[in-house]
Amino acid sequence: MPISHYPVIARAHTNIALIKYWGKANEKLIIPENNSLSMTLDNFYTDTSVQFSQSLTHDELILNHQLIDDSTRITKFLDLVRKRAGINFYAKVESINHVPTSAGMASSASAFSALAAASSKAAGLNLNFKDLSRLARRGSGSASRSIYGGFVEWKKGTNDSNSYAVSIQEHPIMDIRLITVILNRSHKRISSREGMKRSVQTSPYYDAWKKTTASDLQKVKNAISKNNFNQLGQVAESNAMKMHALTLSAWPDFMYFKPDTIKVINKVKSFRDNGINCYFTMDAGPNVIIVCLKKDSQFIKSNLSKTLKSDNIVVSGPGEGVKFLHKIKSEG
Numbered sequence: 001m002p003i004s005h006y007p008v009i010a011r012a013h014t015n016i017a018l019i020k021y022w023g024k025a026n027e028k029l030i031i032p033e034n035n036s037l038s039m040t041l042d043n044f045y046t047d048t049s050v051q052f053s054q055s056l057t058h059d060e061l062i063l064n065h066q067l068i069d070d071s072t073r074i075t076k077f078l079d080l081v082r083k084r085a086g087i088n089f090y091a092k093v094e095s096i097n098h099v100p101t102s103a104g105m106a107s108s109a110s111a112f113s114a115l116a117a118a119s120s121k122a123a124g125l126n127l128n129f130k131d132l133s134r135l136a137r138r139g140s141g142s143a144s145r146s147i148y149g150g151f152v153e154w155k156k157g158t159n160d161s162n163s164y165a166v167s168i169q170e171h172p173i174m175d176i177r178l179i180t181v182i183l184n185r186s187h188k189r190i191s192s193r194e195g196m197k198r199s200v201q202t203s204p205y206y207d208a209w210k211k212t213t214a215s216d217l218q219k220v221k222n223a224i225s226k227n228n229f230n231q232l233g234q235v236a237e238s239n240a241m242k243m244h245a246l247t248l249s250a251w252p253d254f255m256y257f258k259p260d261t262i263k264v265i266n267k268v269k270s271f272r273d274n275g276i277n278c279y280f281t282m283d284a285g286p287n288v289i290i291v292c293l294k295k296d297s298q299f300i301k302s303n304l305s306k307t308l309k310s311d312n313i314v315v316s317g318p319g320e321g322v323k324f325l326h327k328i329k330s331e332g
């Protein structure tokens with residue numbers, strides 16, 4: 001295919017891992033130490049438009065209507081696409097993150113997944129989902145999973161060609177909801193990239209993490225196929241806490257918890273003590289993601305709204321995989 005003479009637009013949704021990716025076996029190629037498993041969310045997504053053009057003298061990145069000065073990470077990623085397509089034109093990249101309010105939740109998963117789809121097509125490549133997942137992975141590991149909707153597993157593989165995500169269940173049978181509780185809008189101090197590197201290098205528990213994560217993953221896959229919500233929730237919560245134990249046991253130690261994080265975690269436990277089946281997971285930041293069933297989601301949200309702003313409590317269902325659009329929606 002020749003390069004596109006029009007901007008190519010793609011939409012990708014973000015995902016939340018129930019079994020976490022936390023550590024690389026190969027940093028340059030972004031090959032993970034373990035398989036991970038996520039759910040793609042319907043409420044958080046990125047729209048990205050890309051056009052390569054002979055008239056540009058450098059890559060241009062516009063994020064949420066603002067021109068970004070340092071686009072090194074994007075240029076490095078586009079270099080992979082240019083190399084593969086055999087072109088040397090620069091590109092104009094325009095990206096809009098659709099997250100409720102300005103939540104500081106911009107996600108590298110939806111960003112690189114949308115960029116992989118839009119840039120490869122704009123460069124004239126016609127990649128299948130497997131190759132899109134491999135490409136997205138080079139931007140950010142978790143982006144490999146946002147190519148697909150519903151439940152997704154990233155198979156760690158051993159090299160660039162066999163490390164990619166696959167669909168586990170595109171339309172989940174389980175009536176699952178993930179409630180994102182946004183507690184802090186400021187930028188995180190230790191990125192996931194830096195945090196996982198430090199954990200691999202210094203936590204004495206890293207080997208135990210790898211072993212138990214492999215069995216946690218099997219249990220979650222089992223829970224998905226048997227529609228066993230409690231098993232899924234228990235294993236996801238325990239897996240997230242094991243990931244955070246790696247940060248506490250690294251040197252220099254670090255933690256993503258804030259005082260409000262602990263309050264929400266305790267709240268989840270008290271819901272549970274009162275007979276509501278819900279669990280939690282957390283990524284590399286202070287926000288808590290509550291894992292529950294649709295029937296309990298509104299009760300949980302309104303209960304939390306007594307002490308937190310309800311704008312900061314977002315209920316999401318399973319979202320779809322990456323797709324191409326004709327027009328970019330302009331509201332933020």
Ligand code: DP6
Pocket residue numbers: 016017019020021022030036108139140141142143192193282283284
């Ligand atoms: C805690 O995918 O952001 O969200 O590959 O270095 O870009 P890089 O890391 P990234 O890490 C995500 C870490 C996590 C867990 C997960 O999504 O599996």
